[in-house]
Amino acid sequence: MQGEPTTSAEGSLGAPARKQLHALRLGRRDSIGSAYQVLTFEAAEPLVARAGQFTMVRGAAWGDAPLLARPMSLLTAGDRPSILVKVVGEGTRRLAQAASGETFHLLAPLGKPWSPCPADRRPVLVAGGVGVAPLIFLARELAATGAGSPRPLALYGARTHADLPLDRDLAEHAELRIATEDGSRGAAGRVTVLLEAALDELVQAGEAPRIYTCGPDRMMAAVAAIAAERGVPCEASLETPMACGYGVCLGCPVSKQGGGYLYACTEGPCVDAATIDWTRGA
Ligand SMILES: Cc1cc2nc3c(=O)[nH]c(=O)nc-3n(C[C@H](O)[C@H](O)[C@H](O)COP(=O)(O)OP(=O)(O)OC[C@H]3O[C@@H](n4cnc5c(N)ncnc54)[C@H](O)[C@@H]3O)c2cc1C
Ligand code: FES
Numbered sequence: 001m002q003g004e005p006t007t008s009a010e011g012s013l014g015a016p017a018r019k020q021l022h023a024l025r026l027g028r029r030d031s032i033g034s035a036y037q038v039l040t041f042e043a044a045e046p047l048v049a050r051a052g053q054f055t056m057v058r059g060a061a062w063g064d065a066p067l068l069a070r071p072m073s074l075l076t077a078g079d080r081p082s083i084l085v086k087v088v089g090e091g092t093r094r095l096a097q098a099a100s101g102e103t104f105h106l107l108a109p110l111g112k113p114w115s116p117c118p119a120d121r122r123p124v125l126v127a128g129g130v131g132v133a134p135l136i137f138l139a140r141e142l143a144a145t146g147a148g149s150p151r152p153l154a155l156y157g158a159r160t161h162a163d164l165p166l167d168r169d170l171a172e173h174a175e176l177r178i179a180t181e182d183g184s185r186g187a188a189g190r191v192t193v194l195l196e197a198a199l200d201e202l203v204q205a206g207e208a209p210r211i212y213t214c215g216p217d218r219m220m221a222a223v224a225a226i227a228a229e230r231g232v233p234c235e236a237s238l239e240t241p242m243a244c245g246y247g248v249c250l251g252c253p254v255s256k257q258g259g260g261y262l263y264a265c266t267e268g269p270c271v272d273a274a275t276i277d278w279t280r281g282a
Contacts, residue, residue: 017049017109019108022081022105024041024106025104033162035086035087035163035165036085052114054074054108055072057105060104073133073237074134081108085130111245111266111268114235115270122207123138123142124210124211124212126223131213136170138212139154152173154175154176160185161180178194224278234273236276242264246265252264255276255277256276
């Protein structure tokens with residue numbers, strides 16, 4: 001176990017930030033189709049965070065159930081921090097039904113952000129489902145800090161066209177390619193088909209890729225396998241269930257290649273995909 005967790009965001013991108021409990025009013029809730037919601041909070045003091053970091057969020061009026069805050073990637077930080085929510089159980093249902101003006105507690109920023117992309121690498125973002133949120137934050141950060149660098153390539157996959165929330169936001173800062181398993185939008189098939197084709201293209205064009213991925217475990221496992229086969233660096237953002245979010249409950253172990261565990265909340269969520277034993281589930 002790793003002693004007192006550090007939530008500092010080191011590196012050249014902005015000042016280090018320490019985790020804080022923010023009591024924030026919900027400014028607005030926007031529905032995207034029937035399954036997704038974007039919650040935008042109002043912060044008097046900007047919430048400082050780097051792309052890939054997350055928050056533990058809980059409604060002030062939730063009472064005893066659900067008892068624990070829920071981990072959510074930050075879609076934006078600053079004075080209008082936001083999250084993208086898909087309903088899977090009680091906590092996300094409460095978030096998806098929240099009313100403007102309601103108070104939420106956000107513990108943030110938490111976890112390790114995405115690593116910066118070296119100038120000689122082309123960022124390739126591979127997204128599935130709500131995994132798009134930290135990748136949109138990353139695409140925005142790359143656009144802000146990488147003047148003159150090649151535009152990221154974003155590959156976004158879903159079962160069907162209704163499961164591509166915030167595709168336009170992603171397209172604002174990246175060259176977007178879409179795949180749906182039922183062929184209702186973009187290429188027919190899984191996002192990995194797009195990835196293999198894109199990596200071939202980049203190699204032919206003499207460009208060296210660096211992959212960043214977030215989405216369902218099975219998708220990230222397949223992306224990690226393709227990256228390993230081709231020797232392409234790949235970082236994955238883990239969405240392992242968490243109880244505390246900052247290293248005290250030991251509730252988020254993830255199996256490492258070669259044995260042992262890492263704790264997703266403090267050693268992730270953004271990790272080198274090659275360090276994870278994907279056969280045991282992240
Ligand atoms: C770092 C991080 C970032 C995340 N970012 C987002 C995000 O941007 N948007 C978003 O909608 N969700 C995100 N998640 C997942 C989200 O935290 C869970 O969906 C949520 O905690 C479920 O709470 P619940 O009360 O609705 O469901 P619960 O009642 O707790 O669970 C309902 C069902 O979902 C399963 N489940 C719960 N949590 C997870 C999980 N993490 N992965 C897979 N299955 C799970 C449970 O096993 C159960 O079957 C993130 C998780 C992590 C760790
Ligand atoms: S969620 Fe508690 S240690 Fe990671």
